[in-house]
Amino acid sequence: MPEIFNCFPLTVFKDTLGLPTGYRRRLGECAVEAWEASSKAGQDRHNAWTGDRNGVECLHHEPEFQELFRALRERLQRYLSALSADAGRLELFFTRAWGTLSERGQKIQRHRHNQSHISLVYYPLKAEGTGNLVFHDAEPANEFTPGLFEPHSLSEGLLTASNILNSELVNLPVAEDDVVIFPFKAYHATEPNETDQPRVSISADVVVALKDAAGVEYVMPPVRHWRSAEGF
Secondary structure, three states: OOOOOOOOOOOOOEOOOOOOOHHHHHHHHHHHHHHHOOOOOOOOOOEEEEEHHOOOOOOOOOOHHHHHHHHHHHHHHHHHHOOOHHHHHHEEEEEEEEEEEOOEEEEOEEEEEOHHHHHHHHHEEEEOOOOOOOOOOOOOOOOOOOOOOHHHHHHOOOOOOOOOOOOOOEEOOOOEEEEEEEEEOEEEEOOOOOOOOOOEEEEEEEEEEEOOOOOOOOOOHHHOOOOHHHHH
16 A cells, blocks of 8 residues: 655644733733834835834833743744754843734735844734644655646646645644744745724744754853854
């Protein structure tokens, strides 16, 4: 009998933080307040507002967000454990954190966070119908001829069905209080918000460095060993 082996999966970690409802509402309000006060660069009828493009990318330094980031730190440890990475040898740094707001018809276009190692997104406010998270495979491993797995192939009859073996995107359902963690290289986007309620999320970038580089060739060296070139 023939067998199918699926190799090299992308692992996406999802969990519910269990933060109190009132606190989640306050986090969402902070993102909305930042949106209201910003220039709304990059936002239009189709594109969501993102705080990283509007000078609001340091939420991890805000006192009101500390409870959130303590919970995120613990989930990051679980993510590393799922990948059998020794978290005790690694130091994690939140380098950027910002809110996003999507109104009706708006979405976040496909992108990835090349300036980080790990990306995450948390949903303090997310009503049903406001759109899910979508992961894109830029180079599907099974696509034996270019363009075969693009959506038009179904309507043109080149594919008889869409499944996990021939999909270039995966829709990941997310709900309020969910966090999703994944490697920076994973292209991702969102579905359009189809309601009159805003979808609010908080994204963060994480950089990983060794605690001790002795005997280790790879992974970023300890930050304490760094020295600015301006100091010479």
